[in-house]
Amino acid sequence: MIADDPSVIQPILAQLKKSFMSKRTLPLEYRRQQLLNLKRGVKELEPKIQIAQKKDIGMTPIMTKMLTTNLLLDEIKNCLKNLNHWTKLEKIDVPLLLGPGTSYTKPEPLGVALVISAWNYPLTTSIPYVISAIAAGNCCVIKPSELAPNASNIIAELFDKYLDKDCYRCIEGKVEVAKAIIKEPFDIIVFTGSTDKGKLVAKAAAENLTPYILELGGKSPTIVDRNADLDNAALRIMQGRFMNAGQVCVACDYLFVHKDVKNELIKKFKETLLNFYGENPSQSKDYERIINEFHVKRLKSYLDEDHGGKVILGGEVDEKEKYIAPTLIEKPKLTSKLMQEEIFGPILPIYEFDDFDFVVNFINERPKPLSLYYYGSGSSPNYRKLKNETFSGALSLNESIFHVGILDAPFGGVGFSGQGKLHGHSGFKAFSHYKTIFEKGGLNIYPFNVRYPPYEGFRLKSLDFMLGYSRVTQNSIMKIIMALFVLFIFAILFKTNIFMNTTKGLGNFVSEMMNTKVKGDL
Secondary structure, X not given: OOOOOHHHHHHHHHHXXXXXHOOOOOOHHHXXXXXXXXXXXXXXXHHHHHHHHHHHHOXXXXXXXXXXXXXXXXXXXXXXXXXXXXXXXXXXXXXXXXXXXXXXXXXXXXXXXXXXXXXXXXXXXXXXXXXXXXXXXXXXXXXXXXXOHHHHHHHHHHHHHHOOOOXXXXXXXXXXXXXXXXXXXXXXXXXXXXXXXXXXXXXXXHHOOOOEEEEOOOOEEEEEOOOOOHHHHHHHHHHHHHHHHHOOXXXXXXXXXXXXXXXHHHHHHHHHHHHHHOOOHHHOOOOOOOOOHHHHHXXXXXXXXXXXXXXXXXXXXXXXXXXXXXXXXXXXXXXXXXXXXXXXXXXXXXXXXXXXXXXXXXXXXXXOOOOEEEEOOOOXXXXXXXXXXXXXXXXXXXXXXXXXXXXXXXXXXXXXXXXXXXOHHHHXXXXXXXXXXXXXXXXXXXXOXXXXXXXXXXXXXXXXXXXXXXXXXXXXXXXXXXXXXXXXXXXXXXXXXXXXXXXXXXXXXXXXXXXXXXXXXX
């Protein structure tokens, strides 16, 4: 059971703010220890995590390992490996007019972070961001999705048993907790979910001027060009679309295929799904279920409406079992729910194209997608056009979904598909404020005193001259001085013949060595 008690929020937030102000989370050794504790917790709780995700969404143990626990452990290892590098000061060159001095940026934690997860991958859409928050030195509250109650309980256990409760807390809850918690003055909010819910988070955060990162979704297109490897395309598109019964934010939401290969591709889609899930996917241990009855009914309504398309595979629904078959629909109307809303389920609309410019314009006329997938030659003009003339959170060539597993690659959407970037160094930066520090002494001799009034005579002319070269920096001046110094030394050496004598000496030495070698060979 998950309670829905908003009264627990403020006391926990007050405790975490107090802990943060005590500077408890600042030492790197403390951060490392918490990450190591979290790593141990994920490993020890992995069997429970597998059971929880099986109960919530029917996810198999191997998929939980691949898409949840393995990713979490890799994220922790990546942070531990790079923490010293990420926390280093970054020097900034100082304009000569503002010198002499030193400037650099120092990454500092924002404070107390709030992470709100999604139900489709409850741990994967939350714990990696907690990892980044810890690495950056923040305290953190996590609010798991109540729609995945078993996973929510496991997240609570993970926090309670393995992390410092004075700095890291899990607040379980339902709608009332969710509505209340986003109104609190956190120092950053990270939300994963639908675009509509993301708008509510952004609106609430604005009241406190709280920065936020939104990991949303939208309609991610896939394009299969005439020169594509159709066997590869069928394997990867079908896996990417129907993994977790299509409940994946970066999954292909509709597909364009060149008319010359459409029929062959559809044939391979059917063969691939047969190999994946058998004649009856409802009996396959590898095919997951829809999260709850509400979403089953939502998806069923997409199939039941007069969408104008042709169902060429699937379409079966079992509301009691929360099952919707892998479904392919050819050319539904653009005004249908299938094309007006993010599907977030095991249904794939398919369209054909002949003119690639039409596809590019079609994508650009709609909200920027979270991901965009192209199957075909990487050297083709069409791929170059797609890469250079469309806008999306990510673009993958001949692959679906798995770009999210590149831990050092920034992950996030743009516009309606999200705001901000997470994972790896990008995640560390997201939970950090890079404070600019400028340090200098009290030297106020010429030319550094020309900035002060009165502005007249030689001082005015000097200041006017220096403003004309305001981008000249201390480092560039030092490089010029060093170059002039080296030239000066060479001039002295030439003048005293030391250089020439040294050169002659080296030449004689080389000649003697060559002569000795020749005599030895003879």
